[in-house]
């Protein structure tokens with residue numbers, strides 16, 4: 001592709017300054033929940049200026065998110081990895097060459113979701129697989145999308161030796177963990193869980209410059225959406241709630257968090 005030519009698939013580094021209005025940095029439009037209307041859901045979002053990252057949860061879903069990205073000129077990015085709840089379902093180490101190959105694709109902007117989930121099984125395996133993801137992120141130069149449930153202390157210990165940065169997706173930790181993540185240079189992802197749990201203090205204490213918006217769709221639908229299934233478009237309700245809590249304009253939240261996403265994922 002020549003310089004200045006418009007890419008015909010979503011690619012890193014191809015964004016103009018004021019392209020997206022809002023950024024859903026954690027979506028799962030690859031899930032079967034969208035088999036009947038996936039392209040329509042994506043179109044609805046893009047038409048409203050909502051860009052997205054679809055997040056893989058195993059090798060097949062990671063391949064699928066990349067395929068979905070390739071169908072779009074702009075704004076539909078991918079993250080690849082094995083979710084900590086599925087570490088016993090596939091042999092990550094054996095599949096590593098396939099993941100490495102995917103990580104080289106121009107549509108893949110992050111490694112994950114990966115991390116630790118205390119409600120899952122086999123913590124030892126989770127640890128091993130997580131460390132492999134950290135190495136993959138270092139090797140590929142991509143940021144991490146981290147999933148953590150009730151295992152912050154250990155997760156912090158495991159990533160503290162790495163040069164890799166990223167986002168703590170669906171943050172539900174306390175003030176202590178928040179402070180540590182911020183000191184280490186991580187971004188904090190907030191989604192519809194903020195309508196279920198009281199995270200107002202944590203949201204106030206996270207500088208806007210370190211917040212990423214996400215939906216985790218099809219899950220965690222904001223109540224205002226008045227529908228069961230979540231989608232990237234509804235990230236606007238997260239922006240609105242954060243604006244309310246921080247007493248700033250929705251426009252400011254949208255502008256800064258979108259810039260954060262562009263910076264972290266090198267778009």
Ligand SMILES: [Zn+2]
Nearest residue numbers: 026055113216
């Ligand atoms: Zn997720």
